Amino acid sequence: MDDGLRNELSKQGVVVVKLEELYNWGRKNSVWPLSFGLACCAIEMMAASMARYDLARFGAEVFRPSPRQADLMIVAGTVTKKMAPQVVRLYNQMPEPKYVIAMGACAISGGPFKQGYNVLKGIDRYIPVDVHIPGCPPRPEALIHAFMTLQRKIDAQKVFGPDRAHYFDASKPSEFPVPLFGEHDLVPPKNPNVWEPAVVVR
């Protein structure tokens, strides 16, 4: 159906949408985040869901304490090497489709604590991250922007066809191996299926 006919029908009060659009519209407006705060950014995450910033406008105010009921994990804060296995385990426990926002400099790269011996240098070494928000901590507006970015991503995901979203494909992994604390560091130090550092040619 072309857009002209659709517009004509909508003027008559008939709304025609594709099933895919309806499905994505419902999903993007009811993203339930996991209530999972790690450090300072968690306070701004809470502030975003409170009175002034009101994340409920975007359908994302339902913070679930259980990963089984959550669609979105906001990694809000420094991930230490002691905490990283739990973060990956929580990600594995979430049902598909699931999304991850890396909030703040620490979750992206280790941030100001990158030189520390106990800080993971970015959670995207172990789990796939959809949206990165820089900042230390990012303002609640930045988190809302990340939500809107994620909503656009959800809206663009295909349900049918060869390029449909990865979670329809049973052969694609939805769980990732949990790193263990080895003798000196986390083993393995990264998940190559998720994170491959760019090779700098000198």
Place this chain on the structure above:
Amino acid sequence: MTAPVDTSDPKQLGADTDGTQFMTFHDLAYDAGKTVFQRKAQPVGQGREGELLEVAMGPQHPSTHGVFRMDVVLDGETVVKLKPVFGYLHRNHEKIAENTSYLGSMPYTDRLDYFCSLTNNWAYALSVEKLAGLQVPERAEYIRLITAELTRVLNHTCLAGFLLQDMGALGTPLMYAFREREKILDLIESLTGARMMCNYMRFGGCRCDLPAGWLDEAKKVVAEYPKFLDEFDALLSGNEILMARTQGVGKLSAELAISAGITGPMLRASGVDYDLRKVDNYGLYSRYPFRVPLGSHGDVYDRYMIRMLEMRESLKILEPALKDIPEGPVVDPKAKLRGFRPKPGEAYGRIESPKGELGFYLISDGSPNPYRYRVRPPSLINLTILEDMCLGQTVADAIVTLGSVDIVLGEVDR
């Protein structure tokens, strides 16, 4: 249905240091004729060893205030053993600070107790000033006093919201608390440029002067704050559910509190009159009369009420301080930003942060970075007696007790 609390003579509670600083809230709620539920201590774990249940609460748990884990052994619903496990947010603060310059670790102190970055800044600046022998101009002292008290109000407001959320009041008190927090954050943001990570104090003063019109804005916020506190008091302080959930829960005796090194509102809730603002007289606190609220039972309700009353006392300091602030420089012109090398020596600076005694211990060997840098975190030390407060109570009460300790994991684990 009898009240389990005794109404003992408030005069016996603590040392009344100067006769006028004493304050008790006995007649506010305890004697208001409200009924509270009788709690019975139950014999635990006798001959039922195989029936004990071990639960790891956390590190992902909505009520552990971050990534804190409590390994609890339960007999039915009663806590038999409790082991706090921290370290999930150990960010190598001290080690990083020993490898960076003195000024370079100022931003890291923001991230210790991320609710109260300005008091953290002050404590660190105070210890470095002690180490290097720097003087602080009067205007800077005023700004420090004002920002520290604003931070105290901010912290206690948020704590009340979180405590109520732990009790199951999902949302409403926390919404109100965060609504007020935003008003103070607007002030802090227009002063320092950041909402949470202020990085504002410098050795020998503050980073920048107050922006135009800031004092009027601050006066407006301070003048309107008691209205919110009245609202909060009407909503919560006499609330029967809150009293039933908190009175007689998580009791801490004054002897144990002193021997465990507890400081801050937790210590004062147990009836010990010890406030560093009075004891050390740092800053300009000696210029402004304020009272130190003291509890008499050492339970969660006392800890909650102490914070509500401390906010009112902070506002009493803020109101005249905002009027009295003089003109002048905000930083000591002799203080060096670059090439800052204090003489060899050691110093310990401490202030009364909203959570307790926050101290920084520094050893200088004459190099640009400290030889040893140690934080005395009030949250961690207040947390050490969690098991003593929770034994024999239900899991739900243990959660409330943890909430009343007021921990921030950034400071506990550092």
